[in-house]
Amino acid sequence: MRILLVEDDHQTADYIRNGFSQSGLACDVVDDGREAMLRAADEDFDVAVVDRMLPGLDGLSLVKSLRAAGVSTPVLFLTSIGGVDDRVEGLEAGGDDYLVKPFAFSELLARVNALLRRPAAIAEKSRLRVHDLEMDLIRRRVTRAGQDIDLQPKEFTLLETLMEHEGRVLTKTMLLERVWNFHFDPKTSVVETHISRLRSKIDKPFDAPLLHTVRNLGYSLHAPR
Known part of the structure; x- marks a missing residue:
């Protein structure tokens, strides 16, 4: 399984990448929204974990652009922007789940695993x-x-x-x-x-x-x- 992590805080990115690696999940890290859009459109990822506050292209615009381009990779927003309206905005933009920082890695992993199980339900x-x-x-x-x-x-x-x-x-x-x-x-x-x-x-x-x-x-x- 291959995860795309879009996070510009390098300490947070290293923490998450190490956690995924220890859980047997490959993780590619990108710290810029525009680069993330190119990678997600051209490569096959099983899940994308996306921060909302990014250089180049913010996370919300990134996901909207991917959905408009027909990219259906499940997206989990991982961000400090956590108001109810913000969560709704993220889901309506095309996100599949929303987790607010600070977070427990065990919960992040559980949510990612839930998204990874989804293709089996829509295999037909x-x-x-x-x-x-x-x-x-x-x-x-x-x-x-x-x-x-x-x-x-x-x-x-x-x-x-x-x-x-x-x-x-x-x-x-x-x-x-x-x-x-x-x-x-x-x-x-x-x-x-x-x-x-x-x-x-x-x-x-x-x-x-x-x-x-x-x-x-x-x-x-x-x-x-």
Whole structure:
């Protein structure tokens, strides 16, 4: 198991890393929010433990950005900011748990272990499949007819949304809300642009199209009919 610890207090970071190591858990330490975002987006971690007060990019913005990019790594906020409203804010930003400093390492370890057990409960949703298009949600890998398809984070989230609603028509408004978290029309062609890019990757190299434009309604992903 691999933990990403985002903590800029080096003494605290060393204490936690040593504790995880003694418990048999590998721990990578990052002390900057922007670096943490790059690491979490590009590498596979089982849990991230994140402080809220960080240089470069604060912890709250870090987690919001990761969730917007489709990164589903469980996040535990570990911070001295402990008011009720602060906890709610952290959870609503995409955090899975919240622990306030000062803390007992035994409690931190118990909470991390609880998050590590979660994938077993959702194993049945670790893969999505439409016809010969497959998505591995754990490894964040997409293939069609056995061929790897390289997707950018937003393209991955868009495709995931379409695959989860196989056969249904999703409007531009629905996609803006679910993929970009926009609850208004940004007056841009962001949806159309990403649909075009996605179609060029999952459809054009293959015989049968899966991604369809439903005129005046939206978009639908389904097997050939």
